[in-house]
Amino acid sequence: NAGVTQTPKFQVLKTGQSMTLQCAQDMNHEYMSWYRQDPGMGLRLIHYSVGAGITDQGEVPNGYNVSRSTTEDFPLRLLSAAPSQTSVYFCASRRGGNTGELFFGEGSRLTVL
Amino acid sequence: KNQVEQSPQSLIILEGKNCTLQCNYTVSPFSNLRWYKQDTGRGPVSLTIMTFSENTKSNGRYTATLDADTKQSSLHITASQLSDSASYICVVSPRGSGTYKYIFGTGTRLKVLA
Numbered sequence: 001n002a003g004v005t006q007t008p009k010f011q012v013l014k015t016g017q018s019m020t021l022q023c024a025q026d027m028n029h030e031y032m033s034w035y036r037q038d039p040g041m042g043l044r045l046i047h048y049s050v051g052a053g054i055t056d057q058g059e060v061p062n063g064y065n066v067s068r069s070t071t072e073d074f075p076l077r078l079l080s081a082a083p084s085q086t087s088v089y090f091c092a093s094r095r096g097g098n099t100g101e102l103f104f105g106e107g108s109r110l111t112v113l
Numbered sequence: 114k115n116q117v118e119q120s121p122q123s124l125i126i127l128e129g130k131n132c133t134l135q136c137n138y139t140v141s142p143f144s145n146l147r148w149y150k151q152d153t154g155r156g157p158v159s160l161t162i163m164t165f166s167e168n169t170k171s172n173g174r175y176t177a178t179l180d181a182d183t184k185q186s187s188l189h190i191t192a193s194q195l196s197d198s199a200s201y202i203c204v205v206s207p208r209g210s211g212t213y214k215y216i217f218g219t220g221t222r223l224k225v226l227a
Contacts, residue, residue: 031213
């Protein structure tokens with residue numbers, strides 16, 4: 001099993017550009033989520049999904065869009081990149097229920113100039 | 114406000130020594146508490162998951178303890194190895210707030226020297 005796969009691993013954008021971070025999981029997990037990790041702060045939830053066709057906002061959703069057309073894929077779109085979105089982004093998934101293990105991807109490091 | 118605080122921020126130990134990392138939380142009530150290991154440039158990997166009714170959980174040389182009365186958890190690493198060099202993150206899930214809520218600590222960065 002590949003687990004949770006994120007692409008790209010590194011990306012540099014200019015302010016105002018848009019891009020999509022890809023996330024795919026092959027574990028048939030219902031729950032998928034996107035976090036950002038910044039120095040000196042815990043991971044913060046951007047958006048999450050509890051199944052295909054269902055998405056909701058986390059604590060820092062502004063400037064990001066998501067969609068969940070299939071169980072496997074959960075892309076994160078940056079609409080108009082800003083320097084404040086420079087961060088490391090992690091996709092995570094788990095089976096349904098709150099006690100399951102949360103599996104993380106390897107991360108995508110984004111720099112916005 | 115629900116918070117998870119970890120100490121120390123960073124720690125350096127010699128290979129073979131033991132160490133204990135601390136996690137204090139204000140989340141109440143909570144459903145479960147997790148410890149994750151994050152190697153540099155990698156995603157977090159689960160070490161232990163404890164429900165509010167458990168006191169201890171082991172995973173090889175890693176042992177997590179939980180005191181729900183004092184709202185403290187610790188992660189004890191026995192006979193440290195160079196590969197233990199990583200950040201260790203404490204994560205608490207509030208109870209009754211939906212199935213998506215995780216509150217992450219900022220982590221303890223551990224360096225094991227030969």
